[in-house]
Amino acid sequence: MLTRPRPPEDLLGPDGACTAMPVRPDHDLLAWIRATFIDEDAPLLNEDHLHLRSAQLGTLWCAVPNARQGNSVVGMCETTAFMGNRWAKARFEQQITGWFGSMPHFLLTFDAGFADQCDDATFCSLVEHELYHAGQAKDRWGAPRFSKTTGLPVFEIRGHDVEEFVGVVARYGVGAAAGRTAALVEAANRGPIICETAIAGACGTCGHKL
Numbered sequence: 001m002l003t004r005p006r007p008p009e010d011l012l013g014p015d016g017a018c019t020a021m022p023v024r025p026d027h028d029l030l031a032w033i034r035a036t037f038i039d040e041d042a043p044l045l046n047e048d049h050l051h052l053r054s055a056q057l058g059t060l061w062c063a064v065p066n067a068r069q070g071n072s073v074v075g076m077c078e079t080t081a082f083m084g085n086r087w088a089k090a091r092f093e094q095q096i097t098g099w100f101g102s103m104p105h106f107l108l109t110f111d112a113g114f115a116d117q118c119d120d121a122t123f124c125s126l127v128e129h130e131l132y133h134a135g136q137a138k139d140r141w142g143a144p145r146f147s148k149t150t151g152l153p154v155f156e157i158r159g160h161d162v163e164e165f166v167g168v169v170a171r172y173g174v175g176a177a178a179g180r181t182a183a184l185v186e187a188a189n190r191g192p193i194i195c196e197t198a199i200a201g202a203c204g205t206c207g208h209k210l
C-alpha cells in the first residue's frame with residue numbers, strides 16, 4: 001500500500017490559515033488517489049470510479065476553516081464550470097490552469113488540518129466520498145452519457161444514493177423509503193468491505209455530516 005501524501009507543514013497548526021497561500025495544489029495527492037482507488041491495479045480499486053480514468057482531476061489542500069450547518073467542512077468536490085462575469089471567469093481559469101496545466105473536470109479540496117490528524121481509513125473514506133460526487137451524467141434510460149464531440153464521459157456532480165428520514169424507515173420500513181435506502185441498509189448489514197471508520201466532519205459538496 002502506498003503511503004498517503006500529507007498536507008504541507010506550513011498549512012498546519014494555528015498559523016496554517018494565516019499563511020499568504022493557504023490553498024495549495026498537490027499533484028502527489030492526485031497520483032496517490034488514482035493509484036489507490038482508480039487505476040487498474042489499485043489496491044482499493046472501486047469500479048464505481050472507472051469513468052474517472054478519463055477525467056482530469058485537480059487536488060488541493062486548504063488551511064482555511066470552513067463550516068456548513070454547524071459542521072466543519074473537511075472535503076469538497078466541484079466541477080470547474082464557473083458562474084460569474086467574464087473577468088472573474090478569466091481570473092479563475094488563469095489560477096486553475098496555472099496550478100494544473102489545464103482546466104480539470106473536477107476540483108477536489110481537502111482540509112489540511114483534518115487530513116493531517118485523521119487515520120488512513122478515515123482519510124480513504126473521505127476521499128471516496130468526494131470521488132463519488134465526481135459522477136458521470138446518465139441519459140433518461142439510466143445509461144452513462146458520453147460527449148458526442150470528445151467521446152469522453154459527460155461529467156457532473158452526483159448527489160447521494162439516499163435522501164431519507166430515519167423516522168420514515170422506522171414507521172413504514174425500508175420498502176417505502178426513498179431511492180436506494182434498501183440497498184444502503186443491505187450494505188450496512190453486510191458490513192464494510194474495507195474497514196470500519198468514523199468521520200467527524202462534513203462534506204462541502206453536499207453539506208452532509210460524514
Ligand SMILES: [Zn+2]
Nearest residue numbers: 203205206207
Ligand atoms: Zn458529500
